[in-house]
Amino acid sequence: MAAETRTETKLHGGRLVAKRLKAHGVSKLFTLSGGHLFSIYDGCREEGIDIVDVRHESAAAFAAEGWAKVTREPGVAALTAGPGVTNGMSALGSAQQNGSPVVVLGGRAPAMRWGQGSLQEVDHVPFVAPLTKSARTPGSTAEIPGLVDDALVTAMQAPTGPTFVDFPLDYVFMELESEPPSDARLPDPLDAPAAEGVEAAIALLRGAKRPVIMAGTGLYWGRAETALRELIAELRIPVFMNGQARGCVPADDELAFSRARGTALKGADVALVVGVPMDFRLGFGGAFGEDAKIVVIDGARPERTPPRTPDVTLYGGIAATLRALGGGGALDTRAWVQELRGVEAERREGERADFGDDRAPLHPMRLYHDLQQVIDRDAIIIGDGGDFVSFAGRVIDSYEPGCWLDPGPFGCLGSGPGYALAAKLARPDKQVVLLLGDGAFGFSGMEFDTLARHGVNVVGVMGNNGIWALEKHPMEFLYGYSVAAELRPETPYHEVVRALGGHGELVRSPGELKPALARAFESGLPALVNVLTDPAVIYPRRANLA
Template identity: 70%
Template sequence: MSSAETEQTTAVHGGKLIARRLKAHGVTKIFTLSGGHIFPIYDGCRAEGIDIVDTRHEQAATFAAEGWAKVTREVGVAAVTAGPGVTNAMSALGSAQMNQSPIAVLAGRAPALRWGSGSLQEIDHIPFVRPLTKSAQTADSPAEIPGLVDDAIATALAPHSGPTFVDFPMDHVFSEAPDPGTPVAPRDPEGGPEADGGQLDRAIALLRDAERPVVMAGTNLYWGHGEVALLELCEELGVPVFLNGMARGCVPADHRLAFSRARSEGLKGADVAIVIGVPMDFRLAFGGAFGEQTELIVVDRAEAIREHPRQVAAELVGSIAGTLRALTAGAKGAQDTSAWVARLRASETEKRAAEAAELTDGRSPLHPMRLYKELAEVVDRDAIIIGDGGDFVSYAGKVIDSYEPGCWMDPGPFGCLGSGPGYALAAKLARPDKQVVLMLGDGAFGFGGMEYDTLARHGVNVVGVMGNNGIWALEKHPMEFLYGYSVAAELTPRTRYDLVVEALGGHGELVEDPDAVKGALHRAFEAGKPALVNVLTDPSVAYPRRSNLA
């Protein structure tokens, strides 16, 4: 028997079984908060050379797993202890579900041998975790552990990707079983065959005749590695592109066919719209963002999770990259779209020009648009920008441009504040050569501000830029519009969050004048430690919100 065979058949404890399967799948880091129920997982990861990155809250650990998935397009892994460790991770699980982010959450569990006797943190996680995950399972023996880890990772990555959960009773994870050493098959990142031929023919016919086509692409374009094929389609057929979610940057913002400000005119005025990897939820006015006569071609990695709110002309399910290439090949020689593109470019230019006054606003406290103008002139083209907040981050989504895939992260449709520090931690660990900028509101800081300790302890040099207006702006302004007053919408003005960051081992600076922003940002990037530029912004400025939340 060879030494490799001997190692595989030798019994090892459950934590080593877990770690060996993680390593087989290419996992290099787990995000966690310490707990006795999962000590064997740490022991296994230490033995296998998997980095253990500990945070100050299980929500941050699980958001970090999602951030890892978002920036790498590989599975992110969080390990949390039993009971409150799992309940603390629930919001991040909900976020990963709605963002279709592939993460695996591995949890401790009270001993099976004493189940029902009232052990520490004894609670059945599965019933309340299952609605937020693609799969939720409990190991019934040490021998089951390797297969459950394999299933959790494979299921998380399979279209539609999303979160999975496995918990391990304490007696099982401390006990031993043989390591099966099962090899992992290579995974095709583009994910399977192109769409059904009949639907494809219908879509090609529509595209060939379209005079005003558009693309509206979202997060599943990114998960499906479809950016190269999308660019080929748009350039070959002359189709204007609008992007949201993780699709931002999949076509560079300065490409001649990339648009953002002209979205309403583009979607309403299109005769054919290719809707790629994005649900028609509140962000697209439940389908109402498109014109009544617009023919919709829906492209996605798997069958729609919910029924489309309006009729579609063709629905193409399968490999996004393969499907887009088939559309490009089939629709060659389509109508000339140059007049349509020129019309949208004129609208885009006009709307950008209308923003000039806000971008150069000299008020103090600052207008958020002025702050983002100053930031845009400092960050690198491939900087990873992360948003965590309400109105302040809404302005960022409007103003900040992305030029490469995986360089924009926000909470997504779940809208959970506190995601930013975990995302930033993972992003900088995954891409240490890139600038990572965390844009956060003063309200959002309250959810995850202690994670600056995590950033400092691990030497993760993220630059935070805070819009500090002393209110919950996303609630205060709409409530005052509706009722003439607001309640539960005030924070303490001018709070020195920068001093909190300094106390936690980072670099902090307060900024009140717009002309001082750029210098403060340069000092933050040069600090060699996690930083927060705490910028006072004008609480009277309200983001012009149009979307219908319900």
Template identity: 50%
Template structure:
């Protein structure tokens, strides 16, 4: 008997079985059957104003829920517009499935509308990119996409379908939604790391995003607390130890990385954010030994010499390493002088911050914004960063109080993620404060998607640090050449009025004493609200060239 279901129904049913609850999209005729399937399956559809926001929203969903995110993009420019989102998910190891439309099989090669072979474009920034083989196999193809996205190391998968295949009848398919389990770590590798800890006097443990994505945050915290190892948090690892925890020494990062004799980096690449894996050497200290702990062997760094590594399910890694430390005779008391040094350094840095966090400087110093914001943030607030200098300050002066509550573009550094991330965050954390921190440069990439927030009734607080320049470029260019070009924006541009025109609300803040009241009004509003704060363009975030 002929099936009453079409291929779009089957595709969405499989996606739903794997935990996808929302379809992020921008309307396109090539993918109508997927929308019809979402209606039949009771899946929420959130339509955006630019395809990049659909993929960014799917990625944020994956990062916040640890379930796969789903984006649906129409053929041709719909998919090319989403490539930056797919690349961002690739660099962040986010389990995202992007389903795409494709010109009809029956017209392929004859110049149909938006005819383009998408997988070769997407393949370099995805775990897998392929075209569905037909309506009869659509269930298997979609299941393959979701399973691949979820397998460690996680990442985005792209699957497109010929338009006529999607519209065709299809047989029901029963998925087997098993979450792929990570490898068991090598006991010998863990024993070797434990021996390094037994020999060390100044160890540091770095916890990155994959610790959260692997649901290993509790095991990581217990390991650090049992063996009293100083901790620096990175990416979505922020919040694994709450602000004020005695082992949290992120504010002493320069000293920790510069004088450590052993650095254990877990759940994040040894990239530019961690000086490419080179630690030690500060004030005559020798170079540190480095251990890389990852969720899959493919993620172990190969560009720097390692003293040890471990790959596998990160909860199993931390628990196994704790046991191995006991066998190796690790003495956590030996680290106390080092921990005291780092805590004193961090306390001094925090005390030094107080002046600028409470600054009455006019024009406004960006740090004053974070001084005021810290006063009104709830423990479960989700903080989203989308910008250059302005968000760099956030990374330093805002410390999430719970894990999984921080989102930034990650190592790919793609601006424009913010509105998509905010859309997803409000959906999956309906009772939490959602705070989007925007540089005025980043605002230009995606502010039109405030319309999406308004249409779908998703109130979000947006704070724009508006210095009227591309700060991350203007100041370095001046330093290099003595002048700058292509680095100016409109001073005090009324981004708040853009938000109001789209159905939200906002205000312009030009003096420091207005910041706190404006933030309170924003959090009390029931619409998307932009606090547009004019900051001093002469203030540049202090950076060094070592990454530490």
């Protein structure tokens, strides 16, 4: 009876963590079991937060990012001290460059023994801090709730991004009489428009003959897709999307384009760059014509200096800023839109030859053509690979926000299974399709065990060409040879998935593909369709490393 009374009147540090997570709507904690985290697990169990365990801490942190990408809520991972935290570093780097609101909770050696050589004793904060918006350690049990609040709020503030808190073992097991009061609330991204520059941007738009919008991940985090659709419909501006913005305007909208991007960006006289940095994906600003007027719209001023100075900058609530640019009626863009639609149609027509390619092993474009015919319009597509996923990025169309997940500019392989786990848990009624290179499978293929244990029926589709193609082909072009670019041909990865409790099939020829995909979706299990693809097919690279 005494023990029951103590539980009712006192809260240990792990319970305090869980209560703050629950207060902010967190329903899933992604983790790999570690003794430093036991009190947090106990707290989550008491507060009704699901504990989702994986096979490698990297997958836990990527799952937290996947949850954030699909839901636009904070994704939370708990990583044990020392190697648990260091195993999550790549996912933190990914979240930083994607602007993903991820909170990583770390275990930590006890403060009372600090410096004496406790198990896994290392100060995480100095090496985590460069990858996060904030990285902190409580100095007492009483500080725990406030730091959890701060981590969640900071992660969601524009610009969104990852945060970190680690908890000394002694503090997180100690108790308080009650939870300290808190009025912390997650910020609303639908904020006021930019304070300066709106009139200048409107003046540029009203004088434009060939305007274009290039929208990226920041637009998605700003929940600005409705405002974007309203603006392009009113002003008749063609739009291109990359990163998490894919699907924010449906691919079949009359003003949505993808294949004509080079023509549009080079030919535009005014370009609205919305929530996307001018990094290597936009040629460091060189993707736009020299005479183009550039208007940058984002939720906050970037830390990096843009390689090309914009003509106008609008920093504020993205949705509100886009709405402030409307009014005045449609621009006369008919000839411009018609020109771009002609380029788009020509390039889509040019893909048909590859779509009908009957070679065996398969051309990746044939694989994606057949895949698009069997997936739902709102399927969540996850890319984890090099050349194989690069082909997908060119031709897979998205129609709803949050339905395209790839590693982003950090380019970290192994992110896919964690993303897929979180996506299916967040959206159980949607198809979740994981596109895997055979190289990427080696990073986190054991997470198919995680998918099987949690009953998550993700369908993986592998392009298995037996090489590191994005390295092999350019190296051979540069040097006439390649090294460290070979994998074992025709490795039966599908048999690994079967052994882990999933469904697996091998596809050698085009005629086998659709039936294998159908069986994978019907299996109700995590599945891998291992498709042998032609290693001689070279992805037409348009961006370099720097």
